[in-house]
Amino acid sequence: MFGGTGPAASLLVAESWERSRDRGIDPTVVAPSVELEGPDLSRHVAQHRMASVLPVVESVLVPGVVSSGHIVAVADERGRLLRVIGDRGVRSRAESMAFIPGAVWTDEAVGANAPGLALRHDTAVRVRGSEHYLEMAHEWSCAAAPVHDPGSGELIGLIDVTGPSSAASDQMLALIRATVMLAEGELRTAAGLVVPRPTAADRSDGGRLRLRVLGPGAGVLDGDVPGIDGRVLTGRHAEICVLLDAHPEGLTGGALAELLADDRLDEVSVRAEVSRLRRVLGTDVVGSRPYRLAPGALATDVRDVTDALGCGDVMRAVAAYPGPLLPSSDAPGVADLRLEIHSMVRAAVLSADRLPVLRAWVAGAGREDLAAWRGLARSRYADASTVAAAEARCRVLDQRFGA
Template identity: 30%
Template sequence: MVNPPINMARLTAMDATRAARVLNEVREATLAGRRARIAPRPVIEQSWGRMLRSGVDPEHDFRSGLLSSDELRRRREESPLRQVLPVLREGLLSVADVAQHIMVIADAEGRVLWREGSRQVLRKADHLGLQPGADWREDVVGTNGVGTPVVVRRPVQVFAGEHFVRSHTTWTCTGAPITDPTDGRLLGVVDVSGPLKTMHPATLAWVESVAKLAEAHLREAHQAALERLRAVAAPVLARLGGRALAVDRDGWVAAVTGMPYVRRIGLPTSVAPGSRWLPALGSCTVEPLAGGWLLRVEDEPFATGSCRIVLDLVRPGRCALTVETPAGSWSRELSPRHAELLFLLCEHRSGRSAARLADDLFADASRTVTVRAEMSRIRRYLGELLHHRPYRFHENAEVEVLLPDDPRELLPRSTAPAVARRRAATGCGRPTRP
């Protein structure tokens, strides 16, 4: 008989001492391989499993070196989260001293960039190594409210004994990822942390709502930047013949001439002026514009014979797609849904209909509208390298998918039935060429 998972609302109704005792009992039994009276929550149990497989020591905390002051300064200056610091501070620090908590902001690698709040709690955080420049990745310090949201890409609350490392079990933390609203790329995590007595189930919704507010602020700033680029590009495009686009540095389109409007063009990781090949457009001349690029399309035939597509699923939560051609290459970090869909197409090189993909993802073949919308977004950056009716990679393109050594680490966040079946299979420890 499977024990029911912990009911957090019931647990938080207890006093802090009793709640800590219950959680520690669950932790001790589970890590010792015994069945606990109450099962850990799924998100915590899955994280503990990752820790055990990666060799994190639950009895001794490990602290990697802090970033140098110069490196910390550089990361702060380059982080898009710098733009939303006022939003995060206003939403999370107004009651910091009364509620006895601190706000922690980390980048997409789990490195702590900023830390503010109750002075008393900041001193306690120092003893845990939760300092600016510290590495709080899950596979370094165990299950926690900074590193675990980086992996699972959703808000996570970690109470006391739910922390994997014993020295953290007097602590409570709640973290929510902040993603770039323009492309779904993880920017970092905002976390509220404090002693066990600060535990409250409403904290999760609170932190998540502030993270969403920060994303909305980034979305508004992006739209304003596109408007400025559109004003710069309008007189330039008016003088041109043929097909041309003005795009920002992430490929979002501000204006076009001589062709239908598209929302976004997939750009290489590093863009420079000159002749470039893009999957969605073919050969282009790239010229700088204030705040972006001018792409002048050269009408040359599309060639895929020497194209190579690499889908990298090795790192959980950091899936990427790379396209390599003689004219250049580009890479792109994928959203979880796009990683799922491209993996399924790698598994089925002959093609997959929208209905079959819907069944693979949701066990519901009727959900074709969702599938078609996502595939349309993928085709915006893969262009003619991805056919439809059925959806499939171009027959002349070489396709490779890189899989993690441990089958259980294949798209660990995915609940798609087809992915779950593949996780359960063996032999995905080597790169495969479908």
């Protein structure tokens, strides 16, 4: 499921540096050890569960990343790199610091780095330049996210992008997360797991409230409570609902304030907004200490999209995604979620590479997506009129984006 970036990266990095200093690691001389080589490495990769993730990584993440000076890495649960993909020149530079298949890039072994911290804390992490403990890694930035077994929830590996400063951007982290979600869907399919689509009857209160937060008309409540159906929430109330939905474990007043505004809100103001929201939704819907939504009390169209992606039903995800999350919101937490959700759907569309999915995408939320239009123009299943229309649209977008 979608969510924030976890604990503040700066705190994770600071704690990692302290651990490395306590262990007496010299950042000027330490180098990652290489545990697996040759046939041992090949055998380990072939037998590992992350092997079924590699095709998704290569089709979704690699094409848009390696051409811009980045390398993509997949590692196992012990931080050993299984595959490193990128242009030969970039990989050669990375090899100088032993960023190669078989090498161990844990936090314990080499100090602060995104793969190591992602494994240690089981969360998506970004590490920029000199935040790396190893001096030889200071010219690189990286972002990584863990991959879990969809049946057991066990952490089985990670996906990482390493390169220039853009490797640690919001856009890159969102793309990595989208790839992870698709990879876990592939693992679910390979294991024969069935994830049923939740229905109103599955929810503890019958699903009496539903909030539309995607695309035009976002922020509208539907439900069988008098006075609720069709009610438009204030922008702030819609933001609070979205953030609490994304954090089912709950948020403190301070954490919620930081996600709602760049200039931290006063917690008193947050408390007042939540109090007003309770009067709209009902006192049983929003809990306190920490703030959280009661399980099953509020359904959202975001969940429709992520549930469909989790089931591998890309067409249903596209149909459920009319446009960006709360498009007029500038709340930092909402902006991160907006980018993440859009990236998830887009990555699934481009990975599926199916004519009906591409058509549905470009007819709706993906109408400005040049890569999707190019895919449509190249599709061997498209008729002549579809190809011609797609090629014309590509020319328009090429001119608009200066391609």
